[in-house]
Amino acid sequence: MPESLQTYEQAIEYLFGRINYERVHAEAYSTSDFKLDRMRLLLELMGNPHERIPVVHVAGTKGKGSTCSMLSSIFKACGYRCGLYISPHITAFEERFTVDGVQPSQSELVELVNRLLPTIAEMDNLPGRMQPTYFELATALAWQHFVDRKVDLAVLEVGLGGRLDSTNLCRPLVTVITNISRDHTHVLGSTLHQIAYEKAGIIKTGVPVISGVGPGEAREMIEQTSCERQAPLTLLGRDLELIERRTASQGISQIDVRTPTSLWKDVPIVLRGPHQATNATLALAVVDELRTRGWSLPDAEVKSGLQGVSWPARVEMIAQSPTVIIDAAHNWESARALVAAMREEQSHSKRILVFAATKDKDVAGILQQLLPQFDTLILTRYRDNPRGVSVEDLSGLVETMSTRPAHLAPDPLSAWTLAKRLSGPDDLIVITGSFFLVAELRETILAEANQATSCVTTDKFVATPVSASSGR
Template identity: 45%
Template sequence: MIGTYQQATAALYGRINYEVVNTDKMSPIDFKLDRMRRLLAELDDPHLKIPVVHVAGTKGKGTACALVAEFLKAGGYKVGLYTSPHMYRFEERFVVNGKQPSEADVVALTQTVLDAADRLQAEDASLAPTFFECINAMAWMHFCNQNVDLAVLEVGLGGRLDSTNLCKPLVTAITSISFDHTRILGSTLAAIAGEKAGIIKPGVPVICGVLNPEAQAVVHAKAEEAKAPLKQLERDVLVQTDAAWSLAHREQQVSLNCDGETWKLRLPFPGSVYADNAAIAVACVHELASRGFPVPNSTIAAAARDIVLPLRFEILDESPVLIADSAHNAASIRALIKAVREHLPSQPVTVMLAVSSDKDHAAICRELKGVERVIVTRYVGTARAVAPEQLAETAREHFGGQVLLAENPAAALEMARSMVGNGDVLLATGSLFFAAEIRKIVSESPACSVSQPA
């Protein structure tokens, strides 16, 4: 019997958890929908009772999901948002109108879901649900208990065999395709795109943000096969930057166009990648209007201006500027460094870097060329982090500049601050887990000095 929050977390973390092991030790056979389908059936199929926006993509899917949920919430709907991984507590993954479930809710949900899991495991050991599957089931139960109008789901890994892919979506979106989790998803962009496109359902509209021609062709072919109407970024969904982001004002102004309608948004984060993700989110909400969930354009504009996205170019301190960002593969690091260079062009940049051991460390380090120095470390929350000594060796080979080593995130931050002036930029990135640890250290420090933009 689970009676406390601590017992609930212990029971859940005792399940098989692929998030804390390296994906290079896994294979596609580890991912299948049978377990999840059976678990949800034991719970009276809560996933069939809620309309969904389902979003996949190598990068940008979490941002797009957060924006869709915020736009719908601003439109007066009760919205469940399911994302992964979490920063500090696993219940961050399933929120309703931005509110996490209470500890009492977590206890009750855990008991219900693990009772169902135990019944399946007693029947067949291979049906024992994983940590991710249990959390996904808890999210569905919570959304049903809270009587949400819609749910917005971020795919965990891939798409085709992800446990979120049993939903019944009103609209799907694929934000981007780049190399990540290649042992599971495939070693070519076409193969990865095929896995992501596995969320496309017959007749359900698709918003495609994929720009690589090889990957885009796969998504388009899948949509055509499923007779799913598709809107393509840069063809049907257009983005124009009207005013660039600056440190003083901290917003970029963009104009979006879809189906002859225009949205003028002020986005509180820089870079074309975020503008594209906002466009994908707006296109998703636009599709929902004809399916009974309209949101006025003015409401979307107001919500976009005020949204807060932790670890998305998040400025934690100003003297020197300290940015935490969850970029974790070569493509997202490239976009991050580009944004820093474009919007903080004259300021020397020191990167604090920690990376998961299943990532392409060399490719990530190559994207850092041109920054002042790199301080490598490891995050401490899970065992997935690559050893700092190994990462330092890779950085020295592929980055080419000054590489320093710190034992842990706190030591990395202390070292970085001791080496730079107030006009420099410190950038903590390479992993959501690491960026979250830096964020926590700074939030607990009385020395933090972030002012409101003008």
């Protein structure tokens, strides 16, 4: 255990050296590895920063990150200082905890980690597997940063499941469960009932719940848990209605929504895909719930906040000619949402898929949805995580599902280079299947687009710069 860390690189290396379940194959751990005892003690030794900040707590299989980003942008537009905690990050660790959209500086991160070192050392010496994990430390750093920045409230995205997630010691004003489908089945369970039980674990006694979970056993679990804990439940399709969604130009749409207390008209949605209308509907329900508690959230500022949302790597268009979209779809539900979003894109001469996947995901289910949508398939494996599926295994799986031949690329950069060579200016390139794939390629592609001038051709690739906030 170092006495102190001098540089940003040392701080990051120290954090990445902790047990990190984001980079461990699912078969190597189970629910016994996730316990709130460690997190509870860690926060207690820090002075319980989580008890000083009101929270909107968001879980779900798909859409929880987008909903969190919408809420954070809304609160900022309404004049509140808002902390946002998300996972995983795309490029830099500090993306996980921001205040009003601003990451802590590298020096601030070093200082935050150094302040935690004595507490970590104390816990590391305790018996009973009390050594804090990477995700637990990330959550603790977020809490400390939010206290330091004197936020008015925080929006927390659940990392895994809900019941045993490190964020679940918060004191929420309202909880949100966006939807539920199969993901992380090794930890959360193989049935929707079991997965819903884990996600319903964020429901607190007497705390209102906003749910976008559709009819079926998962919703029954949410209803049952809310009833048992006397938590008022607002259900999409019962108490909450997305009346209409109208597609406008350049990926922007408008929605009309009815909540139990309001009728919202002409609400702008800048994130691509019809699923974002549902996420925005849940966010508006949260707004109205907080209004009943005295929070000042005027209509105009709420709409302004939604107009200014930025959410990287979620059906994000990062270049044109050809159009390049990256999306961190890594489960069945997110792949379905990506396909629905693609249907609204302008027609393209050819569609090229660059795909990599993680071993413990439903890779077959994801590919079943994606393969029919593309003319050309490039399979690869990301480099920076041992959980990646080999290109040979991906190729074998594709052969059982399609007669279309696939190109194999040993790494993401090779896959991107091949995609450029195979594409023309009127084509579409979609890069998806994993956060890790997107993380390895996003900055490279943005750098190329920013360096290029309009109508400069390189390797049959015409890069027209797209602003960093465009189309997210």
